[in-house]
Amino acid sequence: MSTKIATWNVNSIKARLDHVLRFLESEKPDVLMMQELKGLEFPEEAFAKLGYQSQNVRQKAYNGVAILSRKPVNVILDRLPGDDGDDQARYLEVEQGGLRLIDIYLPNGNPAPGEKFDYKLRWMDRLILRLKELRADNVPFAVGGDFNIIPENKDCYDPKSWVNDALFRIESRRKFRSLLNLGITDAFRIYNSQPDNYTYWDYQAGAWQKNHGIRIDHFLLSPEVADRALSCRIDIQPRSWDKASDHTPLILEIAA
DNA sequence: ATGGTCGTGTGACGA
DSSP states (O other): EEEEEEEEEEEEEHHHHHHHHHHHHHHHEEEEEOOOOOOOOOOOHHHHHHTTTEEEESSSOOOEEEEESSSEEEEEEEEEEOOOTOOOOOEEEOOOOTTEEEEEEEOOOOSSHHHHHHHHHHHHHHHHHHHHHHHHOOOOOOEEEEEEOOOOOHHHHHHHHHHHHHTTEEEEHHHHHHHTTTTTTTHHHOOOSOOOSSSSSGGGGGGGTOOOOOEEEEEEOOOOHHHHHHEEEEOHHHHHHHTTSSSOOEEEEOOO
């Protein structure tokens, strides 16, 4: 027996509902984490018809994350702790059967340097603190989502063109490394060390057609969950569909 | 190529 957990930045749930339903029907994940809902609208009934209950955090026009699940979950947190003034809808932490599922939409941070980049780095510091707490308490967890971080050179088509970008700047990568240094595993890299495996392709300049992508959507696993990991793969098909999101799903399977 | 393309909500702004 295994549990299948997917993550997908859908770039508007209103614009992408048909794609999400198509993905759920074909892939049948136990859990789907979504990012960039981009609005207050949420089609809960459409997901319920396919057997999924849902939890979500929304705001007008921007951000927004949701967790769909076949089994009921308990909501633990709907904001990342550490800044009471931060009301952006980017974090949802739930619990199910002793496993903590955390859905994040990490700030993009461009243009960098600047206020937006500072917010990204502070947000990452807060995430490091939260996961450090869960590690200290030995809580098994899987963090999925759009991290807006390109971990290494081999995770982007042309590293030189990304060096000053908030997704690849050394400050961002250093904090991602700090996450891994908590004993956390980048699930995609357990069984695959190859370059040119991407989860995002820009809408502009024919990036998809030329495979000029980046790997910025990730699953980070605590040691207990990493030990249970069976596979982690990128499903590139949805990026090829008509009126696609600029991201494609990442799918994790763990022993149940 | 200081552009290119999407989505929101109907202005610019974010990515």
